[in-house]
Amino acid sequence: SYVLTQPPSASVAPGKTARITCGGNNIRSKTVHWYQQKPGQAPVLVIYYDSDRPSGIPERFSGSNSGNTATLTISRVEAGDEADYYCQMWDSSSDHRWVFGGGTKLTVL
Amino acid sequence: QLQLVESGGGVVQPGRSLRLSCAASGFTFSTYAIHWVRQAPGKGLEWVAIISYDGTNKYYADSVKGRFTISRDNSKNTLYLQMNSLRAEDTAVYYCARGGWQSFQGWLDPWGQGTLVTVSS
Numbered sequence: 383s384y385v386l387t388q389p390p391s392a393s394v395a396p397g398k399t400a401r402i403t404c405g406g407n408n409i410r411s412k413t414v415h416w417y418q419q420k421p422g423q424a425p426v427l428v429i430y431y432d433s434d435r436p437s438g439i440p441e442r443f444s445g446s447n448s449g450n451t452a453t454l455t456i457s458r459v460e461a462g463d464e465a466d467y468y469c470q471m472w473d474s475s476s477d478h479r480w481v482f483g484g485g486t487k488l489t490v491l
Numbered sequence: 492q493l494q495l496v497e498s499g500g501g502v503v504q505p506g507r508s509l510r511l512s513c514a515a516s517g518f519t520f521s522t523y524a525i526h527w528v529r530q531a532p533g534k535g536l537e538w539v540a541i542i543s544y545d546g547t548n549k550y551y552a553d554s555v556k557g558r559f560t561i562s563r564d565n566s567k568n569t570l571y572l573q574m575n576s577l578r579a580e581d582t583a584v585y586y587c588a589r590g591g592w593q594s595f596q597g598w599l600d601p602w603g604q605g606t607l608v609t610v611s612s
Contacts, residue, residue, distance in 0.1 A: 415598040417536075424586055425536065427600035436600065468536050472596060478550040480526065480538040480599075 384412075384473040386483035393489040394459050402486045404452040404469030412471045414452040416445060419485075420465045428467075429454060456488075464490045493517040493601045495587050500606030503577055513570040513587035513603055521545070521565035524590035526599055527572050529583035529608075539585070540572065544593050555581075577610045584608075 387405040394400040404414060414432050417425040427436050429445035432452065442457045456463055469483040499511040513525070527539040540551045540561040549561050560573040570587055584605040591597030 413596070417599070419536075424602040424604050425588075425599075426602070427598055430598040430600070466535075470536075470599070474595070478541070478595060479552070480541065482528075482536040482538060485535040 383479055384471070384475070384481050386469050386471065386481055388467075388469060388483040388486045390484065391487045391489065393491055394456075395491045396459055396461060398459055400456040400459050400463070400488055402454040402456075402467050402488065404454070404483050405450055406452070406471070407450060409450055409452050409471070410448050412447075412473075414445070414447050415470045416454045417468045417470065418463075418465045419468065425468065459490055461490050464488055493589070495589065495601060495603035497585060497587055497603045497606040500585065500608045502609045502611060504612050505578060505610055507577055508573070508575045509577060509608060511572040511574065511585055511606060511608070513572075515568045515570070515589070518589070520563075520568040522593055524593075524595055524597075525563065525570045526588045526590050527561060527570075528586045528588055528599070528602075529581075530586070530605075531580075531583040534583075537583070541590060541595065542570070543595070548595075574608070577608075579610050582608060582610045 416429040418428045419425040432447040433445040444455045466485045468485045473479040494516045496514045503509050526541045542549050542561045558576045562571045586605045588599035588602040
């Protein structure tokens with residue numbers, strides 16, 4: 383079955399740029415979505431179809447997908463961006479599976 | 492506005508059953524696939540199951556296949572998850588989330604607030 387690999391943690395200073403990666407075999411051939419989850423809250427979609435941003439999500443959030451890595455980029459990081467971030471895709475190759483990465487805890491220093 | 496509200500969680504003994512519900516509002520429920528996703532305490536998200544917009548197709552994670560059953564009642568805008576033969580490792584917050592429009596492709600949005608299931612003797 384398909385596996386998405388994320389670093390467990392990342393840290394960034396306020397005002398800087400955070401990049402959170404999601405690795406998978408030839409992931410560029412898949413469509414990746416990203417979710418933000420703050421403590422005690424449900425996940426919220428922040429990027430869909432690799433790089434599209436839902437209404438209400440700041441332009442500081444962007445996504446890309448190339449080769450074996452999809453990346454969520456958060457520019458001009460704010461304290462409120464501290465959260466867990468998950469990548470997700472649909473593996474339709476065998477029996478249908480919806481796969482999440484293990485999540486990355488973003489700490490704003 | 493778009494809303495999903497889960498209910499039915501609680502404490503249950505190993506081997507027993509529990510049924511979760513997810514009430515939808517603010518969108519045409521009968522035209523979207525719906526997922527169940529769970530999160531064990533302190534752990535990441537784990538996809539559990541999906542049901543097509545019309546209820547004809549269902550898929551499950553290997554960890555729950557044969558024990559859990561997803562269903563929906565489009566006349567009541569409600570999704571269900573029947574959980575049988577519960578195990579300690581099923582302890583988690585269970586979320587329902589809207590999937591793709593008349594297809595399995597697409598993202599999960601919005602999510603409900605979740606309902607906690609604790610399997611313990």
